[in-house]
Amino acid sequence: MRRFSGRSLRHMRDTISVLVMRDQKSRFKSTVMGVFWAVASPMLFLLTFYLLFKVILPLQIPNYAAHLFIGIVVWSWFQGATSESVTSIVANSALIAQPGFPAVALPLSVTTSHLLTLILTLPVLVVILLFSGTSIGLSLIALPVVMAAMFIFVLAVSYLVAGLNVSFRDMQYIVPIVLQLGYFTTPIFYDATNLPDRTRAVLGLNPMLHIIEAFRAILMRDSWPDWGPLSLVLGGSLCFLWLSQMFFRRASLRFLEEL
Numbered sequence: 001m002r003r004f005s006g007r008s009l010r011h012m013r014d015t016i017s018v019l020v021m022r023d024q025k026s027r028f029k030s031t032v033m034g035v036f037w038a039v040a041s042p043m044l045f046l047l048t049f050y051l052l053f054k055v056i057l058p059l060q061i062p063n064y065a066a067h068l069f070i071g072i073v074v075w076s077w078f079q080g081a082t083s084e085s086v087t088s089i090v091a092n093s094a095l096i097a098q099p100g101f102p103a104v105a106l107p108l109s110v111t112t113s114h115l116l117t118l119i120l121t122l123p124v125l126v127v128i129l130l131f132s133g134t135s136i137g138l139s140l141i142a143l144p145v146v147m148a149a150m151f152i153f154v155l156a157v158s159y160l161v162a163g164l165n166v167s168f169r170d171m172q173y174i175v176p177i178v179l180q181l182g183y184f185t186t187p188i189f190y191d192a193t194n195l196p197d198r199t200r201a202v203l204g205l206n207p208m209l210h211i212i213e214a215f216r217a218i219l220m221r222d223s224w225p226d227w228g229p230l231s232l233v234l235g236g237s238l239c240f241l242w243l244s245q246m247f248f249r250r251a252s253l254r255f256l257e258e259l
Contacts, residue, residue, distance in 0.1 A: 019109035071188035081114040085158035107158035149234040156241035163251035
């Protein structure tokens with residue numbers, strides 16, 4: 001296993017901080033509303049789906065605005081980080097060419113940057129929860145565990161797609177299609193408990209289903225998440241991260257040749 005010195009860890013920390021700041025600044029650069037788009041985008045999706053599935057084709061889901069907004073912002077973290085990570089190496093070839101630059105910092109900074117975007121939407125979520133009459137209690141202390149599990153899962157996926165795309169450029173076209181399919185097989189605008197048992201069992205193989213349901217249990221119902229599936233997601237994500245970062249490090253030895 002590779003050992004990191006204190007100096008290399010500080011260098012990694014500083015590199016990630018600079019990359020996250022650069023990403024946050026460039027994402028809203030030259031826009032009129034700036035960082036407000038971090039909130040405006042999920043709000044527009046919320047209004048669209050709310051009108052469709054609460055007014056036009058009602059799904060009879062309690063506190064549907066909160067149910068929907070949680071699904072949107074959590075999925076947006078996963079989708080945004082994965083979409084940007086797939087091209088993070090190719091798009092930063094100049095940085096990769098610099099001696100001593102830690103390539104592993106790129107997918108990590110993208111994942112962290114989109115986590116910050118999610119955090120920016122939390123005040124809006126709190127307002128929605130208050131208007132829906134939801135009370136947040138002791139179960140809130142479990143939220144960091146859920147966010148940590150999701151961070152590990154998203155980072156593992158990011159390392160995998162980033163490493164694959166350098167030698168297999170089709171990944172940047174495959175990933176958006178897979179994410180679009182994932183959007184409809186994850187209970188974002190519907191409730192998985194209303195599905196037939198067999199369908200729910202198949203969709204249960206999707207880690208994002210359990211992560212989003214854990215967010216909803218804590219924020220909407222003031223209850224503890226289902227620790228069984230969540231523990232499997234966390235354990236599986238840790239194994240997945242170990243494997244994906246090993247693959248990424250081995251692939252990084254050929255980055256300069258293939259960029």
